[in-house]
Amino acid sequence: MSETWQDKRQLWTVGVSNAFWLMWRAWVELVCYGLKRWWWQVRCALWWGWLDTTPQKLVEAAENRYQRADDLIYGETLPGTAYQLLKRLEVDENDVVVDLGCGRGTVPLVAGLAFGAKAYGIDLLRGYIDHGERLVRVLKLQGVVSFRPGDILKCEIPKASVYFFAGTCLSAQHWKKAVSNFSKAAPKGARAISLSQALPAKDWELVSEEKWPFSWGMATVFIHKRL
Numbered sequence: 001m002s003e004t005w006q007d008k009r010q011l012w013t014v015g016v017s018n019a020f021w022l023m024w025r026a027w028v029e030l031v032c033y034g035l036k037r038w039w040w041q042v043r044c045a046l047w048w049g050w051l052d053t054t055p056q057k058l059v060e061a062a063e064n065r066y067q068r069a070d071d072l073i074y075g076e077t078l079p080g081t082a083y084q085l086l087k088r089l090e091v092d093e094n095d096v097v098v099d100l101g102c103g104r105g106t107v108p109l110v111a112g113l114a115f116g117a118k119a120y121g122i123d124l125l126r127g128y129i130d131h132g133e134r135l136v137r138v139l140k141l142q143g144v145v146s147f148r149p150g151d152i153l154k155c156e157i158p159k160a161s162v163y164f165f166a167g168t169c170l171s172a173q174h175w176k177k178a179v180s181n182f183s184k185a186a187p188k189g190a191r192a193i194s195l196s197q198a199l200p201a202k203d204w205e206l207v208s209e210e211k212w213p214f215s216w217g218m219a220t221v222f223i224h225k226r227l
C-alpha cells in the first residue's frame with residue numbers, strides 16, 4: 001500500500017469520525033437547548049451565514065499572505081459549550097466579553113443572545129469579521145455584539161470582564177505574545193478562559209481546570225481570575 005493511500009485513508013477516517021462527533025454533539029445540544037431561542041438563532045445563523053464559504057477556504061486563501069499556517073488552523077467552540085462556560089463565569093448583561101481569535105464568532109454571539117452581555121470578536125482574517133458583522137445585522141445585535149479585524153499579538157485589546165482565548169494552535173512564541181498583550185488590558189478581577197494550557201501564574205490565578213466538548217473533540221479548559 002503506498003504512503004499516499006495510507007495518508008488519504010487516515011484523513012478520511014478523521015473526517016468521518018469528526019462528522020459523527022459533530023452530529024452527536026448537535027443532537028445532545030438539541031435535547032438540552034432545543035427549547036431555547038438563542039440556540040436556534042446561533043445554530044441557524046452559523047448555517048445560513050456561512051452558505052457561501054467555509055473557514056477552511058478562508059484559511060487556504062490566507063495562508064500565503066500571513067505565513068503562519070499553523071496559527072490559522074480552524075476549530076471552534078460549540079454553542080452549548082460557549083453557553084455552559086459563560087454560565088459557569090456567571091456572565092450577565094453587565095459583562096463585557098472578548099473572544100481573542102473569534103473565528104465564526106460563536107462565543108460573542110452566545111454572550112450577546114443568551115446573556116445580553118456586550119461582546120467583541122477579534123480575528124486576523126477579514127472573512128470572519130465580514131461574516132460576523134452580517135450576522136450582527138441579521139440578528140439585530142448592533143450595539144451588543146461587534147466584530148473587528150486585528151492581530152491579537154499586538155492590537156489594542158478592549159478592556160473587558162471576560163476574555164476567551166482559544167490559542168491551542170498558536171506557536172509557543174505567538175501564544176506568549178498574545179497572552180502578554182491581553183493581560184496588559186485585563187483589569188484586576190477579570191476572568192479568562194484559555195484552552196489547552198493555563199495562563200502565567202504571575203498574572204492569573206487558576207480557578208479551575210475542566211474538560212469540555214469542542215468541534216474537534218474534548219479539550220481542557222482553564223478558568224482564571226486576573227490578579
Ligand SMILES: C[S@@+](CC[C@H](N)C(=O)[O-])C[C@H]1O[C@@H](n2cnc3c(N)ncnc32)[C@H](O)[C@@H]1O
Binds near residue numbers: 107123153168
Ligand atoms: C481555534 S480558532 C477559535 C475560534 C473561536 N475563538 C471559537 O472558539 O469558536 C482560532 C482563531 O484564532 C484566529 N487567529 C490566529 N492567530 C491570530 C492572531 N494573531 N490575531 C487574531 N486572530 C488570530 C484564527 O484565525 C482562528 O479563527
